[in-house]
Amino acid sequence: MSSILKAEHIVKEYANHRALDDVSIEVPKGSIFGLLGPNGAGKTSLIRIINQITAPDSGTIYFDNEPLRAKHVDQIGYLPEERGLYKKMEVGEQAMYLAQLKGMPKAEAKRRLVDWFKKFDIAPWWNKKVEELSKGMAQKVQFIVTVLHEPKLLILDEPFSGFDPINTNIVKSEILRLKEQGTSIILSTHNMGSVEEICEYIALINNSKKILGGSVKQIQKDFKEDVYEITFKGNLIAFTNALWTGCELLGKREEEGFTKAKVKLTQHQSPNEVLKAVVPHVEVYGLREIIPSMNDIFIKQVESNSPTKKAENE
Amino acid sequence: MNKVNLIIQREYLSRVKKKSFIIMSIVGPLLIAAIMIVPAWLATSSEDYQNIEVLDETGLFIRNLENTEEIKFNYEFRSLEQAQKDLNEGGKYTAILHIPKVVITHPKTVQIFYKEKPKGSSISYMETQIAKVIENKKLEDLHNLSLDQISGLRPNVQIVPNKVTSDGKSEETADGVASLLGYFLAFFIYLFIFLFGVQVMRGVIEEKSNRIVEVIISSVKPFQLMMGKILGIALVAITQFLIWVVLSTAIIGGAQQFFKEELKAAQTEQVKKMESVTPSDSKSSESSDQSSEFIARLSGQLSMINFPLVLGAFLFYFIGGYLLYGSLFAAIGSAVDNETDTQQFMVPVTIPLILAIAMAQVAIENPDGTLAFWGSMIPFTSPIIMMIRIPVGVAYWEIILSMGLLIATFIASTWVAGKIYRTGILMYGKKVTFKELGKWLIHKS
Numbered sequence: 001m002s003s004i005l006k007a008e009h010i011v012k013e014y015a016n017h018r019a020l021d022d023v024s025i026e027v028p029k030g031s032i033f034g035l036l037g038p039n040g041a042g043k044t045s046l047i048r049i050i051n052q053i054t055a056p057d058s059g060t061i062y063f064d065n066e067p068l069r070a071k072h073v074d075q076i077g078y079l080p081e082e083r084g085l086y087k088k089m090e091v092g093e094q095a096m097y098l099a100q101l102k103g104m105p106k107a108e109a110k111r112r113l114v115d116w117f118k119k120f121d122i123a124p125w126w127n128k129k130v131e132e133l134s135k136g137m138a139q140k141v142q143f144i145v146t147v148l149h150e151p152k153l154l155i156l157d158e159p160f161s162g163f164d165p166i167n168t169n170i171v172k173s174e175i176l177r178l179k180e181q182g183t184s185i186i187l188s189t190h191n192m193g194s195v196e197e198i199c200e201y202i203a204l205i206n207n208s209k210k211i212l213g214g215s216v217k218q219i220q221k222d223f224k225e226d227v228y229e230i231t232f233k234g235n236l237i238a239f240t241n242a243l244w245t246g247c248e249l250l251g252k253r254e255e256e257g258f259t260k261a262k263v264k265l266t267q268h269q270s271p272n273e274v275l276k277a278v279v280p281h282v283e284v285y286g287l288r289e290i291i292p293s294m295n296d297i298f299i300k301q302v303e304s305n306s307p308t309k310k311a312e313n314e
Numbered sequence: 315m316n317k318v319n320l321i322i323q324r325e326y327l328s329r330v331k332k333k334s335f336i337i338m339s340i341v342g343p344l345l346i347a348a349i350m351i352v353p354a355w356l357a358t359s360s361e362d363y364q365n366i367e368v369l370d371e372t373g374l375f376i377r378n379l380e381n382t383e384e385i386k387f388n389y390e391f392r393s394l395e396q397a398q399k400d401l402n403e404g405g406k407y408t409a410i411l412h413i414p415k416v417v418i419t420h421p422k423t424v425q426i427f428y429k430e431k432p433k434g435s436s437i438s439y440m441e442t443q444i445a446k447v448i449e450n451k452k453l454e455d456l457h458n459l460s461l462d463q464i465s466g467l468r469p470n471v472q473i474v475p476n477k478v479t480s481d482g483k484s485e486e487t488a489d490g491v492a493s494l495l496g497y498f499l500a501f502f503i504y505l506f507i508f509l510f511g512v513q514v515m516r517g518v519i520e521e522k523s524n525r526i527v528e529v530i531i532s533s534v535k536p537f538q539l540m541m542g543k544i545l546g547i548a549l550v551a552i553t554q555f556l557i558w559v560v561l562s563t564a565i566i567g568g569a570q571q572f573f574k575e576e577l578k579a580a581q582t583e584q585v586k587k588m589e590s591v592t593p594s595d596s597k598s599s600e601s602s603d604q605s606s607e608f609i610a611r612l613s614g615q616l617s618m619i620n621f622p623l624v625l626g627a628f629l630f631y632f633i634g635g636y637l638l639y640g641s642l643f644a645a646i647g648s649a650v651d652n653e654t655d656t657q658q659f660m661v662p663v664t665i666p667l668i669l670a671i672a673m674a675q676v677a678i679e680n681p682d683g684t685l686a687f688w689g690s691m692i693p694f695t696s697p698i699i700m701m702i703r704i705p706v707g708v709a710y711w712e713i714i715l716s717m718g719l720l721i722a723t724f725i726a727s728t729w730v731a732g733k734i735y736r737t738g739i740l741m742y743g744k745k746v747t748f749k750e751l752g753k754w755l756i757h758k759s
Contacts, residue, residue: 051532052532053532053536076532078529078532080528080529080532082528084525084526084529085524085526086328086521086524089328097324098530101317101321101533103317142529
């Protein structure tokens with residue numbers, strides 16, 4: 001599988017701290033890649049290096065198998081986290097300006113913008129000043145301008161912040177549609193729900209270092225803890241007694257006459273053996289493996305890697 | 315390059331379309347025109363017209379006091395009391411000039427009576443006129459000279475300034491008008507550097523606080539954005555300047571036309587009046603000789619100014635000075651989050667500018683002095699000081715050296731500003747110190 005972007009051993013130091021310490025990531029073509037990490041971890045530094053806003057102190061970046069060069073900026077679309085528009089400029093004029101800065105011919109920019117404005121329901125605002133727009137509408141304009149030149153790589157930093165649920169869905173479906181069309185997307189976000197929903201690969205950066213990376217499915221598999229949820233009807237005490245000594249009951253809850261028990265298998269048994277043990281005592285309706293959420297993995301990884309936390313724990 | 319053009323275009327159009335630009339384009343020329351026209355209008359207005367009744371007890375002064383456009387002498391033979399009574403009752407005269415018999419020996423005994431005080435210059439004019447007549451009388455008595463011989467005694471001396479240039483030739487120079495022109499152009503440069511330098515700074519702060527800057531520098535290099543902004547605003551400045559020149563010329567020209575008509579009417583009226591009182595006034599022709607001589611001198615001085623050089627130098631120092639200061643203002647704008655934080659950085663940048671305009675006074679007085687020389691070499695003051703010196707005449711090597719230094723410095727300052735700018739525009743919520751700016755300068759991007 002070829003990659004659209006490959007960053008190798010990136011190091012970036014600022015006057016008083018190291019923002020990126022030997023970070024490598026690889027974004028497969030046509031995928032959605034989640035760039036995760038707490039605030040101040042170094043995500044924005046990495047994104048700025050990819051956008052050639054700043055240069056790394058050491059390390060190399062390949063874009064579409066070529067060393068990253070100035071000409072590639074037109075093939076990248078970037079929606080920064082801190083984003084804005086010229087307040088006094090007219091919406092359409094401004095969108096045209098930003099599109100042309102990305103190297104689009106005027107007529108082409110105009111044609112595509114008109115389509116996008118219709119699609120996002122903001123066509124009547126073409127001649128309005130930006131300061132008259134609501135925040136959500138301004139966000140739409142920014143999103144359009146980012147994707148308008150049909151970049152090969154789209155870098156979206158917190159794309160959903162500032163959108164209401166309806167617009168979040170519109171943008172989300174646009175992102176997925178762009179992916180279908182072959183666009184590769186780097187998504188930097190704190191919203192773990194959307195990571196699980198749309199990202200195929202992630203890299204987790206904490207304290208300037210990459211501490212986790214790979215496909216979301218693989219990571220979740222790696223972080224599975226052999227916990228199953230068993231849904232049954234019957235006596236809870238009988239159920240507990242029937243559990244193998246190698247099992248641990250983590251929790252339970254009652255739901256519409258069913259009991260849902262969370263069971264951890266401590267000795268790598270198969271779930272079948274557990275079922276065998278409990279089936280004679282209660283009526284089992286379901287068994288489901290509990291896959292750790294990205295949110296849990298994120299918190300766990302960041303906390304265990306944070307030097308202050310470690311110091312506290314010791 | 316294409317992208318820089320786009321930025322220049324946006325910076326230019328967004329400013330030229332602003333209401334404030336249009337207002338400035340109209341108000342500026344009106345102000346300039348007012349500065350030029352109002353004094354001239356005040357001078358020609360007949361508000362302080364003095365119709366003086368001269369009571370001459372000596373008989374020496376009759377028809378020997380020269381009338382001017384503002385002051386007309388009328389000679390009467392009656393008592394002072396009678397004249398005062400008339401004045402009080404609103405007679406045709408505005409004041410009574412009483413010259414007693416003893417005036418030759420006691421020249422301080424002349425009195426003037428009025429209801430509204432004539433302006434100081436009118437009184438001193440009368441004093442010189444009276445003194446001249448007394449002097450003539452005394453010379454006549456002492457040497458038995460005729461009036462013609464006496465006027466021959468007073469040659470009209472005029473010192474023509476000649477500058478010896480380095481190639482050994484001497485050339486007549488044009489001082490008065492030239493340094494006035496120089497000051498005018500220098501002041502324009504000062505004004506425009508300030509006005510439009512601050513606009514560069516505001517523009518940078520606007521992009522930073524709007525948070526649009528990161529979007530733009532993902533498409534173009536920070537240096538391109540900065541240069542596009544500086545050059546775009548330079549074009550706005552030039553546009554504004556051209557509008558000012560065209561409009562104020564039109565206004566002043568129109569006003570001149572208007573006043574000429576009025577002046578002509580007033581003059582013919584006055585001539586008529588004069589003729590009725592003094593049918594043969596030889597003195598008035600002398601005074602018109604003087605004024606035509608002044609005009610000849612003025613046009614002579616103007617013709618001595620090397621206009622192509624002056625205009626070329628003006629454009630050069632205008633653009634060079636603006637680029638130098640504009641880049642510094644851009645750097646300031648990038649280092650702060652909002653305009654109130656600019657103070658500490660503005661001071662070191664604006665001090666040389668203010669110093670230059672203060673030095674301008676000295677440079678006018680002594681355009682070849684040490685201060686003027688160094689002021690016109692140091693690039694931070696040279697756009698203003700050199701502009702004052704050039705119309706008066708400066709050696710070419712000095713001009714070339716000064717221009718070379720300015721070019722070198724603005725290249726350096728743009729480079730420095732670019733370094734500060736590309737770090738500064740992405741820096742938020744941090745009070746930046748000079749030490750920090752220094753770090754940005756040496757740190758690679």
